[in-house]
Amino acid sequence: MIKTKFNLGDEVYYLTENPFPVDSHVCPDCDGAGYYLTVTNRQLDCDKCKGKGQITKFALGWQVLKGEINMIFNEDQKNPLVLYNLFNEGEDFYENQLYFAEKEAQAACDKLNKIK
Ligand SMILES: [Zn+2]
Secondary structure, three states, X not given: OOOOOOOOXXXXXXXXXXXXXXXXXXXXXOOOXXXXXXXXXXXXXXXXXXXXXXXXXXXXXXXEEEEEEEEEEEOOOOOOXXXXXXXXXXXXXXXXXXXXXXXXXXXXXXXXXXXX
């Protein structure tokens, strides 16, 4: 058994790059209804907001998420680097990509977002 920084079941924080909403406002074309009424009173979905009534702008940015360690393994037979798999997360993480403290993760996240 090798000694690892994190153990199975540990709750950790990690960073992920995702689109997140930066601005949302009521659709000016349909006034937030999401549809128009035709002269014959038929409802037609608004093209501009695709029937949602809101226009939301997204930007790509880093974000802190919380996860739980599901699996710990070596990258391969020859490589002793430890990888961690988290529940509900497709990607695997190296030790230096995980944080015990949310504050630490947030600091790393802010740094990454500033570079962009
Ligand atoms: Zn609309």
